[in-house]
Amino acid sequence: TRVEIREGAVLLRGFALSVADELLPGIREVASVAEFRNMVTPGGHVMSVAMTNCGRLGWVTDSKGYRYTTEDPSTGKRWPEIPEAFEKLAREAADAAGFSGFAPDACLINRYAVGARMTLHQDRNEQDFGQPIVSVSLGLPATFQFGEVENRRGAQNVAVRHGDVVVWGGTARLAYHGVLALKAGVHEATGEYRFNLTFRRAG
Ligand code: MD5
Ligand code: FE
Numbered sequence: 001t002r003v004e005i006r007e008g009a010v011l012l013r014g015f016a017l018s019v020a021d022e023l024l025p026g027i028r029e030v031a032s033v034a035e036f037r038n039m040v041t042p043g044g045h046v047m048s049v050a051m052t053n054c055g056r057l058g059w060v061t062d063s064k065g066y067r068y069t070t071e072d073p074s075t076g077k078r079w080p081e082i083p084e085a086f087e088k089l090a091r092e093a094a095d096a097a098g099f100s101g102f103a104p105d106a107c108l109i110n111r112y113a114v115g116a117r118m119t120l121h122q123d124r125n126e127q128d129f130g131q132p133i134v135s136v137s138l139g140l141p142a143t144f145q146f147g148e149v150e151n152r153r154g155a156q157n158v159a160v161r162h163g164d165v166v167v168w169g170g171t172a173r174l175a176y177h178g179v180l181a182l183k184a185g186v187h188e189a190t191g192e193y194r195f196n197l198t199f200r201r202a203g
Contacts, residue, residue: 002096005158006146008172010097016136017163019089020189023138026083027109027195030054033080034072036111042066048116049179054080057106057202059125066125068106068202082107089165090134090199097167099132104199112142112182112194120145120152120178123200131201132169138162138197139190140182147176162187 003011016023036050039061053059057068058079072079086107094102123133137160144166147155155176160166168175182194
């Protein structure tokens, strides 16, 4: 089913369910080359979410700031390629939400363990805010928060589960959003984790 969670943001419930068993080995393969790590924010905080990337560009943060890089700073090697199954899913989800021709060049992979969270923020490191972001949830459920474009006030909650895909574009593209602390649990596909694949056209 298709749920419009706000203007520009479409939740495609279960859209990735049939390909989840191709996505999870893909995550494992990417992480065998570019390991999950807890990056440091410019303010000096270690992020509770562990991250890695695939694609021409990868999102990183360190004491110098947030940015996209072509190389993994922990190895100096280029980020692994986006697996074909990831790319196909991202394109089809964007298409289903009305954004045809989406060609991501960056896929940030977030790994949430119990207690991991993401405080309200905007995604502003990409070149063209006219391009949507496609987000794929795998494993343990989470509570996603989405607010306004102007400020952090009045955020609303939406539950995201294994296989759900959200496409953010148009007026939702710069909305504040975050993820509440992950509750402990065990999922048959991912064990004690939630994974989120975030596809962007960054460059
Ligand atoms: C997550 N990740 O569940 C989320 C999914 C991130 C991040 O937020 O930056 O890694 S992406 C959700 C998103 C992206 C762009 C815009 C909006 C939400 N929004 O307008 O609410 O790990
Ligand atoms: Fe974000």
